[in-house]
Amino acid sequence: GDSVTQMEGPVTLSEEAFLTINCTYTATGYPSLFWYVQYPGEGLQLLLKATKADDKGSNKGFEATYRKETTSFHLEKGSVQVSDSAVYFCALFTPAAGNKLTFGGGTRVLVKP
């Protein structure tokens, strides 16, 4: 079945550091890929998405590129802020999986001033 694997956290960074969160997936067919962010005590917010190979999703300084050859969708940000402290979830969607999102385990990111 479909699955998503993320690097385990927590990831602790200083402000203005470079952030990378690795995400790889296994899926039948051609999934759409997502990054969701969850701030403390809040629900999930869509951060960015990509629907086909080589697409790059971007939002709020974050980027991720859909790499079909390596089945990856790594999240990057060049200069993090304290406000980026959150849990980040990689997810995929394939209609073949019954129109459900398959989530990775989440990566907690803590940015220190």
Next chain:
Amino acid sequence: DAMVIQNPRYQVTQFGKPVTLSCSQTLNHNVMYWYQQKSSQAPKLLFHYYDKDFNNEADTPDNFQSRRPNTSFCFLDIRSPGLGDAAMYLCATTPGWGQETQYFGPGTRLLVL
């Protein structure tokens, strides 16, 4: 512009006392989902509605029920909450079947005493 609204944000109930969580949406989306999320783990899908068609996940306990009286509202009923049901409950919507982007509400945190 609130789009997916969950009330209350925090709910305290007693062991075995029925509790209802509510979700409403102003997006006029056909599909509504309920997730359970424990301790920043990945959200776990409990069930979803496509319009009025109810779809239960195979491993969702019978203790969890749902109602969708109209397009805008969806309720999660926990008939006899146990300590293990303490979690964040997330509601999400999509415009229709095959629409992969899910829009999440802020969640309701349930505490069982």
